[in-house]
Amino acid sequence: MPWLSPAAKTESRLHMLFLLCWLSSFRDSHFCNWASLAAIPAQESDARASKSGTMERLADLHIHTTASDGAMTPTQIVRMAADAGLAAIGITDHDTVDGVDEAVAAGQDLGVIVVPGVEISAIYGHNIEVHMLGYFFDHNAPALRSQLDTLRNARTIRGKKMVERLNEAGVAISFERVTEIAQGGAIGRPHVARALLEMGVVSTIDAAFGKYLQEGGPGYVPRYKISPSDAVTLIVQAGGVACCAHVAKLNRDELLIDLMRQGMRAIEVRHPDHGSAGTRYYERFAAKHDLIPTGGSDAHCIQGGKTTTVGGVTVSYGIVERLKAASTCSV
Template sequence: MFEEPVSNQKNVDLHIHTIYSDGVCTVKEVMDTAFAKGLKAISITDHDCTDAYPLATELGAELGIEVISGVELSSEIEGTDIHILGYFVDPNNPAFSRKLMEMKEARYIRAQKMVENLNKQGIDLRFETVLSIAGVGAIGRPHIAAAMLKEELVYSFREAFDRYIGYGLPAYVEKLKMHPKEVFDLIKGAGGVPVLAHPGVTQVDQRIPEFVRDGLQGIEVYHTEHPSTAERHYIRIAKKHNLAVTGGSDFHSSNHNKSEIGYPSVPYSTVQSLKSRLGISIKEV
C-alpha cells in the first residue's frame, strides 16, 4: 500500500556519493554533515561500490544516525542509461560482491583504454595521474576529466567531456552493460530493494510499467533536479504501481548540480516505505 510522505518527521538523505566513487567527501565528512543537518537516516549510494558502508555504520552508531546499505548501479536499454539504486543490500552476498568486483575491474580497463585513446590523439595524459585522482574510488570518466584539467590539457571539466570522452567521441570507450532486469535481480538477490534513480533526468516514464514487471520496487521521487511538478508526477506514478517512494540529494560535491546533503527535504516515511517492501518491522530509531 502506498503511503503519502508526511512532513512532521525528521528528514533523511538516501542518495549520497563519497570518494569511494565520484564524490569528493570522505565518509566521515558525509556523516558529520548529516549530523549537523539533523538527518535521521542516510544511505551512501556510491557507483558500483559498497566500500563506504562499514565505516558509515560505525560512525552512524556514534552519531545516532541510521545508516542504510546502498549502491547505485548502471544499466542500459536501447542506448539509454538507466541508473538503479539498491537499498538494504547485503554487501557480503557472494553473487553481489562478485559482480561488483567484475564491474570494478571493467571500470579500470575502460579508463585505461580511454587514456590510451587520448594519447593516440596527442593528449599527453598519464594513467597514473588518473589513478592518483581516483584514489580509493571506483574509477570513471569524471576522474579522467579531472586529471586532464589538473594537467591543463583542457580549460574546463566540461570541455573534457564535450571534446574527448563524451559518448561517441574519439576517446570514448563503451562501459560494461547490464539490462535493468539484470540489475533488479542482482539487488533483490542480495536482499535489497531496487529503486529507479532520478527518473525526471533520464526520462524513461514509458518504460516504468515494464520495469515494474521485471522487478522494480521503488522510485526516487525527491531529487535535486526534480522540481515540485516532477515530484507530484512521480508520486502519482508510485501510487499507480505501488512503488516505494525514496529521495535524496545525489550529492557528489557542492559544485555538482548544486547539490547539498539534506536537500531536498525527504521524510523518514521513505525509509519506512522501503522497509515495508522487505517485511522489516518499522520502529523509531
C-alpha cells in the first residue's frame, strides 16, 4: 500500500490484526466450528461418481402414481425422475398396471427407462401383509390382468366398508370424496387418509393411519386375501421377476426361503424404512441365496405423508440389467 501515509499504514495493519483475532475467536466459538463443518461429508447425490470418475447410472425401482395411491401422474413421475438424473425407474402401483403405458411413453420422450412393474398385496399367516413386486413382465397377460381386476374390485369394496365404519364411529367422511381423491386409481387406505386430512380430522397422514386405519382402528377393514406364493406365480407366469418388498420391515426369512422355491428371484434390500443394519443383513442374505438386491424410494409424493421423493433411494443401473436378464418376457 505505497500510497498510504505511515500513520495510515499503521492503522490499516491494526485493523487487519483485529480482524484476524476476531475471526480466530469466532472460529473457536460454538457458533461455527470450522473443523466440524469440514468433517461433515457432502450429502450423497443421486448421481454418484464412480472410481473411474464417470457418473454412475442409478435407478429407483419402487414408485407409485395416481394409478393407485400416489399423488402424481405417471408422466409427472417420469419428469421428476428425469429432473433427478435417474437412468431408470420402476412403476410399481398397488394391484394395477394401469399407469405403465403412460409412463413408458413419457420415458421415451424424456430419456428415462421405465421398467413395467406392480406391487401385489398379499396376506401371509395370521393377517401379515406381504407386498410382492413384479418387474419386466407382460402387463397385458390375461391371467395377471384378471387377478389384478379382482384385487382392484376388492379394493373398491374395502374402501366403501372403511368409509361406512368411519361413519358409524362418528366421522362424517364420504366415499364420493375418496374416489375423487383417487382420481380413477385403485382405491387404498392412503386415499381415505387424505380425505381425513382434508377434513381436518387429523393433522397428518400418519395420524390418520395410527388413529383410524391400522388394524384395530375404527376404520380398518381386512384385505382381500391372496397368498404371497400365488402372487409370485402370477408374476412368473407373465414372464416377470418376482421380488419381495421391504424385507427388513417384514422380517420373515422363512417366508423368503419358501418364496424362492416358488420362483422368486429378488428381494428389496434398499428401502426408506430399512435401517443400515437391516440393509446390510439382507444384502448378505441376497448374496448368499443368489437373489437380485433391488431397492427404491417407495415414493407416493403425498403432501403430509412420507417425505421420501423420487430418487430418494436408488440402486445401480446394473440391477435393472440383472432383472431384465432374469425375465422370460419377450414383450
